[in-house]
Amino acid sequence: MFVYALVLALMAFSGRQTEPQQSAESTPAPSTAPEAPAEYLGISLAPFLPTPDTIVTRMLELAHLKAAEKLCDIGSGDGRIVIAAAREYHADATGVELDDKLARESEEKIRKLGLSQTARIIHGDMLKQRYSQYDVITVYLLPETNDLIQPILERELKKGARVVAHDFEFRNWRPTTTETIEDDGTGRSHTIFLYQR
Ligand SMILES: C[S@@+](CC[C@H](N)C(=O)[O-])C[C@H]1O[C@@H](n2cnc3c(N)ncnc32)[C@H](O)[C@@H]1O
Numbered sequence: 001m002f003v004y005a006l007v008l009a010l011m012a013f014s015g016r017q018t019e020p021q022q023s024a025e026s027t028p029a030p031s032t033a034p035e036a037p038a039e040y041l042g043i044s045l046a047p048f049l050p051t052p053d054t055i056v057t058r059m060l061e062l063a064h065l066k067a068a069e070k071l072c073d074i075g076s077g078d079g080r081i082v083i084a085a086a087r088e089y090h091a092d093a094t095g096v097e098l099d100d101k102l103a104r105e106s107e108e109k110i111r112k113l114g115l116s117q118t119a120r121i122i123h124g125d126m127l128k129q130r131y132s133q134y135d136v137i138t139v140y141l142l143p144e145t146n147d148l149i150q151p152i153l154e155r156e157l158k159k160g161a162r163v164v165a166h167d168f169e170f171r172n173w174r175p176t177t178t179e180t181i182e183d184d185g186t187g188r189s190h191t192i193f194l195y196q197r
Contacts, residue, residue: 036127036148044098045126045145048077051166052184055192056084059138059164062177062194065089069135072096074126074149079106079119081138086110086119091136095121096129131156140166147171163195170195 051059059081065071067090073081076095083106085093097103103123110119122129131137131153139146150170153163167190169175177194184190 046141050077051140054184055190056081059192063136063162063164065091065136070133071136072134073138075141079109082119086115093119096126097121137163143168157197159197161197165193167191169193
């Protein structure tokens, strides 16, 4: 868990230094949240590392996701949380993903599964989105990334909204539930944090 955290943090740090995918200067940002510092806009704030399917299931169970509720996975990677929410919970699911290839591939997967009515990927920057419509937010991001998204969620989320974080907590919030899965079947342990607005 700690080795993984270190690897994740190092990868994110190197990505921040060398792989900006959009320039904040060249990208108009009409919906940019005022709290997002300009130097963090348009860049990768976390590497892609998928949440194992068993942990996805437990995250959605802990959130008590109901049919027709709106879910957003911030930094949606290959779309697995979005797809599980739409397919297994009949939720209205959205992912936000900056990476071109991941966004394209997950959109394609959604289309092939016939889920386009209830699942979609916003190909864009998590710091430039609106989140006020969502009932459930899921994240698997770094602690510093959670710090950046926290004021945006505090401003945007409605009362009753739930936030589920995998492995890295929101350090300024108190979870209503914390659950550790000691072994995901491959020997890795995971912690899930549930927050309620
Ligand atoms: C650890 S992965 C989590 C993937 C997925 N949520 C899951 O749990 O399987 C983090 C994802 O955040 C995406 N990401 C990083 N910075 C981003 C940004 N500024 N805006 C949107 N997505 C971003 C990465 O490309 C990556 O796919």
